[in-house]
Amino acid sequence: MTSFFYRMIRFRISSFFLLLSFFCSFFISENLLGQETYLFKSPLKLGKYEGLANYTFKIVENDTVLHGTFEIEQSNLNALLNKEDSSFLFRGGFENGQATGPWVFQFGEYQSGSQSNVVDYEYRVLISGVQEEGKGAMENGMPEGPWDYQVSQIKNSEIEKVLFKSSFLFNEGVPQQNFHIENDSYTLVGRFLRDGLAHDEWSAYSTDDINTNESWFFEEGLLRKIISVEDGTPTVIPIFKDKYDETKTIPLNDAYIQVLKATISTEGTLDFKKGIFGLLSQNIDYYQKIDTLLTQLGSSNFEPEFKVKVPYFPLDSEQISVLEKIDSDLKSAKEIRNTHLRNGHLNIVKRTNEDVLFHYNTIQVFSEEFIIPIEKLIALKEAGIIEYINLVHFLDQLWPNGIPNTHIKVPVDGNTRTFELPNATDFDFKGNNLNALYQITNYATLSMKAISEKLSSHLTDHEQLQMLNGVEQGLIEQNESLVAQIDSVSSTFSAPYQHTLLNIKSLADSHLNEYASIENPEEKLTYGNKIQKCLSQYAMLTNTLLSLPDKTEEINTAYQDAVWNPFMANVMEEEVKKRIGAAYSKILIPHFLEEAKTQLTCENVGDLDSAIKFINERMLELREEDTKKLERKLRKEKDPNEIIKLFHQPSVAKEGKNEH
Amino acid sequence: MSTKYTIFIWLVVFLVGLPNTVTGQDEQVVLPEYSKYKDPKTKVWLNTYGNIRIGKRFFWDAQTHFRFQETEDTPFVGQIGQIYNRHAIGYIYSKKTNFSLGGVVRINFNTDEDSEDRNVVPEWRIWHQYQFAMPFYSAMIYHRIRIEHRWTQGFEENSEYIFRNRWRYMFRAKIPLNDHKLKPKTFYVSPEAELIMQSGKKVVASPMEDLRLTTTFGYIATPRLTFAAGLMYSQGQDLYNGGYYKQAWTLRFHMYYSPDFRKVKNKLPEIHLND
Numbered sequence: 001m002t003s004f005f006y007r008m009i010r011f012r013i014s015s016f017f018l019l020l021s022f023f024c025s026f027f028i029s030e031n032l033l034g035q036e037t038y039l040f041k042s043p044l045k046l047g048k049y050e051g052l053a054n055y056t057f058k059i060v061e062n063d064t065v066l067h068g069t070f071e072i073e074q075s076n077l078n079a080l081l082n083k084e085d086s087s088f089l090f091r092g093g094f095e096n097g098q099a100t101g102p103w104v105f106q107f108g109e110y111q112s113g114s115q116s117n118v119v120d121y122e123y124r125v126l127i128s129g130v131q132e133e134g135k136g137a138m139e140n141g142m143p144e145g146p147w148d149y150q151v152s153q154i155k156n157s158e159i160e161k162v163l164f165k166s167s168f169l170f171n172e173g174v175p176q177q178n179f180h181i182e183n184d185s186y187t188l189v190g191r192f193l194r195d196g197l198a199h200d201e202w203s204a205y206s207t208d209d210i211n212t213n214e215s216w217f218f219e220e221g222l223l224r225k226i227i228s229v230e231d232g233t234p235t236v237i238p239i240f241k242d243k244y245d246e247t248k249t250i251p252l253n254d255a256y257i258q259v260l261k262a263t264i265s266t267e268g269t270l271d272f273k274k275g276i277f278g279l280l281s282q283n284i285d286y287y288q289k290i291d292t293l294l295t296q297l298g299s300s301n302f303e304p305e306f307k308v309k310v311p312y313f314p315l316d317s318e319q320i321s322v323l324e325k326i327d328s329d330l331k332s333a334k335e336i337r338n339t340h341l342r343n344g345h346l347n348i349v350k351r352t353n354e355d356v357l358f359h360y361n362t363i364q365v366f367s368e369e370f371i372i373p374i375e376k377l378i379a380l381k382e383a384g385i386i387e388y389i390n391l392v393h394f395l396d397q398l399w400p401n402g403i404p405n406t407h408i409k410v411p412v413d414g415n416t417r418t419f420e421l422p423n424a425t426d427f428d429f430k431g432n433n434l435n436a437l438y439q440i441t442n443y444a445t446l447s448m449k450a451i452s453e454k455l456s457s458h459l460t461d462h463e464q465l466q467m468l469n470g471v472e473q474g475l476i477e478q479n480e481s482l483v484a485q486i487d488s489v490s491s492t493f494s495a496p497y498q499h500t501l502l503n504i505k506s507l508a509d510s511h512l513n514e515y516a517s518i519e520n521p522e523e524k525l526t527y528g529n530k531i532q533k534c535l536s537q538y539a540m541l542t543n544t545l546l547s548l549p550d551k552t553e554e555i556n557t558a559y560q561d562a563v564w565n566p567f568m569a570n571v572m573e574e575e576v577k578k579r580i581g582a583a584y585s586k587i588l589i590p591h592f593l594e595e596a597k598t599q600l601t602c603e604n605v606g607d608l609d610s611a612i613k614f615i616n617e618r619m620l621e622l623r624e625e626d627t628k629k630l631e632r633k634l635r636k637e638k639d640p641n642e643i644i645k646l647f648h649q650p651s652v653a654k655e656g657k658n659e660h
Numbered sequence: 661m662s663t664k665y666t667i668f669i670w671l672v673v674f675l676v677g678l679p680n681t682v683t684g685q686d687e688q689v690v691l692p693e694y695s696k697y698k699d700p701k702t703k704v705w706l707n708t709y710g711n712i713r714i715g716k717r718f719f720w721d722a723q724t725h726f727r728f729q730e731t732e733d734t735p736f737v738g739q740i741g742q743i744y745n746r747h748a749i750g751y752i753y754s755k756k757t758n759f760s761l762g763g764v765v766r767i768n769f770n771t772d773e774d775s776e777d778r779n780v781v782p783e784w785r786i787w788h789q790y791q792f793a794m795p796f797y798s799a800m801i802y803h804r805i806r807i808e809h810r811w812t813q814g815f816e817e818n819s820e821y822i823f824r825n826r827w828r829y830m831f832r833a834k835i836p837l838n839d840h841k842l843k844p845k846t847f848y849v850s851p852e853a854e855l856i857m858q859s860g861k862k863v864v865a866s867p868m869e870d871l872r873l874t875t876t877f878g879y880i881a882t883p884r885l886t887f888a889a890g891l892m893y894s895q896g897q898d899l900y901n902g903g904y905y906k907q908a909w910t911l912r913f914h915m916y917y918s919p920d921f922r923k924v925k926n927k928l929p930e931i932h933l934n935d
Contacts, residue, residue: 563883566711566719567916568800568834568842569756569793572883 037067044072046296049088057094066094066297080112080127090293098141099299105290107132113156126156130163134290141299142173149286166283174305181279182207188279190216196307197221198252204276214275221249221309223260228275237264244311248388252280252306259310259388262380280306310388317648322434323386324610327378329438329445330371332533336448337367339467340455354412359451362410362419369408370444373398374437395432403429403436406443421447456522468521471528475515478535479508485542493549496590500545500597504538507600511535534602541596541609548592548612552585555619577627579634583643584619591640611644618647625651691865691903697895700907704728704737711750711918719918721748721760731771743767748787756793763787764808770815777815784811784821796833798840804830804854824860826869834878844883850876856896865902870894874912886916 037056044053051074058067075087087110092103110129117124131154136147151164166181174196181188190202198218206212211232217224222244226237239260250256257277284306291302315323340363350357376398380386406424409416421427427443429436486501493501511531518524559581560573575581592612600608622630630646637643710722729741748762764785770777789806808826813819832852839846856870876890890912898904 563920564752564755565842565880565883565886566750566752566758566918567709567886568880569758569791569802570795570800570842571755572843572880574844574883 046072046090046293049090049293050074051088055094060096065097066299067096069093070297075108080110081125084109084111084129092138094297094299095140097298099138099294099297099302100140102135102137104133104135105293107289108154110154128155128157130154132286134286136170138302139172141294141301143168143170143302143304144172145170149283151286164282164286166279166286168304170304173301173303181283183279183282186275186279188276192306193220196305197249198223198306198308202276204279216276218308221307222247222311223308239263240311242311246312246314247309248312249307249309250388252308253284254281255383255385256308256310258380258383259385262376262385262389262394311390312387313390314387314650316650317645319434320610320614321607322438323381324606326374326434326438326441327381328606329441330374330378333366333371333441333445333448334375336452337363337371340452341367356455358410358412358417358419359455361412362408362451363448365408365410365419366444366448369404370440374441374444377437391434392432395434395437398437404440405429408447419447419451421450468525468528471525471532474532475512475528475535478532478539479512482508482535482539482542485539485546489546493546496593496597497545497549500593501542503597503600504542504545508535508538511602531602534605537602537605537609541600541605541612544609544612545593545596548589548616551616552589555584555616556581558620558623577623577631579631580619580622580627583634583637584615587638587640587643588615615644615647622647622651627651689865689901691901695903695905697905697907698898700893700909702730702736702738703741703908703910705910705912707744707912707914709914709916711916713918713920713922715922717752719750719752719758721746721750721762723747729771731773733773739771740769741771742769746787748789758791760789760791761787768812768815772815775815778817779815781813781815781819783813785809799833799835800842802830802832802834804828804832806830822860822862824858824863827857827859828854830854842880844880846880848878848880850874850878850888850890852876852890862899866897866899867902868897869899870896876912876914878914884918884920886914888912888914888916890914 037058039054039056041054042052043050049072051072053070053072055066055070055072056068057064059065069091070093071089071091073087073089073091076085079085085108087106087108089104089106092099093101095101108129108131110127110131113126113128115126130151132149132151134147134149136143137145147168147170149164149166150162152159153161153163161184162182164181164183166179168179169176171194174194175192176194176196178189178191185207186204187207188202188204190198191200193199198216198221200218202216202218204214209231212230214226214228216226223239224241225239228235228237240263287302287304294302340360350360377386377394380389380394406420406427406429408419410419421443424443427439429440429443483505486505490498490501511534515524515527515531518527559576561576562571563574564570565572592608592615595608630649630651633646634643637646705725705727707725708723710720710724712720712722714720723744723746725742725744725746726740727742727744728738730736730738733739744764744766746762746764748760750758750760752758764783764787766783766785768781768783770779770781785808787806787808789804791805792803794801794803806826806828808828810824810826811821812824813821830852831854832850834842834848834850836842837847837849842848852872852874854870854872854874855868856872857867858869859867872892872894874890874892876888878886878888880886892910892912893908894910895905895907898906
């Protein structure tokens with residue numbers, strides 16, 4: 001009995017070791033099963049850089065995935081000796097296609113000196129030029145730890161002068177703690193919060209002039225004020241000085257500077273090309289250079305996240321549509337202005353005909369007093385930053401000489417004549433809002449159209465024919481490119497998309513037929529101009545539709561959340577906010593396709609296009625917002641138009657709250 | 661039939677006999693000349709496994725199992741034999757490694773219709789578990805080490821608790837059938853082998869308590885809900901006579917659920933455990 005017992009203990013101990021070895025064998029076999037890596041050594045082209053590459057990779061599902069060390073370099077002795085050589089060297093490593101480990105990027109522009117000497121068994125030639133070097137470590141394609149970028153002026157193979165130098169500390173691509181940037185005229189120091197938001201005072205000192213410096217004061221990403229000291233005289237420029245209901249976090253880039261420019265009340269108080277922004281944009285350019293290279297190698301997270309906050313003033317759907325109307329009106333007004341002011345014939349006629357001169361000058365007045373100021377607002381819209389601008393404040397400053405009048409005073413040969421539309425009383429320019437601005441824009445556009453009609457009789461038949469010719473050529477080109485665009489890809493799309501695209505094609509065709517059947521040249525010109533705009537909008541809608549499957553895919557992916565499944569011990573994708581996703585893909589997308597297939601006209605094509613774009617953008621925003629209320633409302637709602645209305649309503653939760 | 665009956669009585673005597681009577685019998689236990697396999701029993705287990713996330717790294721492991729056992733009157737599915745309440749606090753060391761520590765209350769029902777003894781007795785356990793997962797091509801492989809400290813008693817009035825340790829190792833694979841990985845809407849097959857050894861004063865010649873060989877088919881309904889069913893064959897030494905081996909065929913039905921009631925805000929670093 002006892003021996004049996006001991007046998008069992010022995011058995012237990014040995015089984016323990018058996019188990020242990022079983023275990024180990026699994027860990028080892030897992031490594032052994034990793035894919036084989038291959039070595040590549042041959043010339044390679046990376047954008048504009050072409051050189052000898054040396055790297056290892058593996059094959060995953062028929063794709064080449066960089067894995068292991070990577071090096072590419074190029075230097076040409078002949079070029080160096082003859083004139084100048086552009087050399088480069090990029091060295092680092094990848095793990096599963098993502099840049100990882102220490103990296104160095106060098107770019108050089110060198111000329112050789114005329115002298116050479118022989119040292120040991122080598123010929124030595126001294127070089128001069130400029131060398132750029134960025135180095136630091138990466139993890140999963142993102143910069144990690146300290147990164148330095150230095151641009152040095154080299155003379156006779158020695159650093160003569162440091163032209164630019166920046167040092168950052170990153171954590172998963174997010175800049176951390178203090179940083180330092182200098183070029184030959186300024187030195188900037190500043191710091192970031194852990195989440196990459198600019199914080200505290202960022203100061204730049206001029207290296208040449210002790211009395212010149214510039215400081216930006218951030219509060220958790222929000223730039224409160226700028227103090228610029230020029231020759232010892234400080235100027236305080238308040239920026240986002242108020243308390244804001246909502247803020248958004250955006251990258252510190254050119255768009256941000258545009259927001260600042262539009263926010264600063266007095267123009268021209270700060271030169272954004274110099275000082276802090278000059279240094280930052282220089283640095284961003286260098287980092288982008290590296291990012292472009294790594295993106296071409298398939299590792300795309302390098303661009304660092306320098307982040308700032310801006311106040312957020314969301315526009316409601318009505319404001320957005322008014323803005324669209326202002327934009328489209330402004331475009332027509334500009335078109336009329338450009339064709340007339342540049343028309344050689346009119347320029348001659350106006351010298352002898354006072355009426356023509358009057359109208360010609362009126363166009364100029366409209367351009368200066370109406371079009372140019374309104375363009376400033378549209379520029380914000382086009383840069384996608386309009387919602388970061390306090391519109392009340394901005395519109396207030398749009399008219400330094402006061403809001404314009406319907407009664408336009410036009411200088412004509414030393415006298416002043418006035419221009420006014422007969423229905424001028426219908427327009428109300430009062431109020432500091434978009435509706436008033438639309439009235440102003442609309443007034444300008446209608447006036448320009450009226451003037452254009454008046455002037456058309458002064459254009460000779462020959463001029464008219466020429467204009468018609470121009471329009472016709474444009475129409476044919478537009479139609480051809482639309483047809484080509486649709487034909488080249490439509491077969492790869494699903495049936496609902498194909499039907500919709502075919503409808504757009506036949507609509508465009510029918511407009512052209514109608515145009516051809518008009519005989520009166522003036523009518524023909526008017527109609528031609530109208531469908532020119534229409535065709536370009538069809539093309540825009542076609543583009544939107546062609547990119548819609550990719551966009552919906554992107555949106556669906558965004559609505560997936562990674563969930564760790566404890567029972568499988570792996571990470572699974574789970575769809576979140578299912579009701580919103582269903583409303584989008586089961587109701588809205590089919591609705592849009594149906595609309596474009598059956599209801600499309602010249603008048604509504606623009607609206608449909610912007611509705612699709614809006615919904616796509618809104619879907620991405622809603623992913624981040626608190627949408628409980630919306631989801632509840634969507635439960636019963638099946639009517640696409642009602643759903644679009646619901647999507648236009650802002651979510652209850654403030655974005656600013658979600659950021660913390 | 662009559663041999664079956666005598667074996668059954670015999671088994672009941674050994675399974676539920678008082679520890680002191682067993683001590684009395686100790687001297688009389690005679691190992692058979694050759695190992696003897698008893699007729700297999702059939703059982704049905706309905707198991708629920710909850711894994712409720714309560715923090716970034718902690719979860720509440722809540723398992724409730726209903727185990728039925730065939731009896732003379734109710735063959736096959738049988739009557740309720742045990743109700744398990746197994747709870748623990750789990751710690752997520754990494755996506756592939758987790759540990760648990762907790763307790764079990766098992767309610768044992770007397771399945772012997774002829775017995776005059778108590779109908780229900782509790783059994784207490786402390787358990788801890790170490791689980792390791794590793795991806796293997798499209799499948800996942802799991803190693804589970806579970807150690808239990810267990811206090812059991814028989815159905816007789818005033819029976820004393822006996823203490824044993826259980827040493828369990830389970831090897832399991834989950835192989836997706838209709839996809840290249842384990843994800844929602846996937847069926848999988850899961851072969852599994854578990855060896856349960858035991859030790860303790862009362863364990864003299866029967867260290868191998870159970871060897872369980874199971875094949876399960878499962879369906880991952882959502883990332884938070886999985887259903888599975890399988891058939892298990894098990895065999896193990898009788899506690900009081902190591903020469904006798906019990907056998908069983910068990911139909912097992914499982915539901916795995918892992919809700920997460922934490923606020924969205926606290927969930928953000930869902931999978932980035934090492935941030």
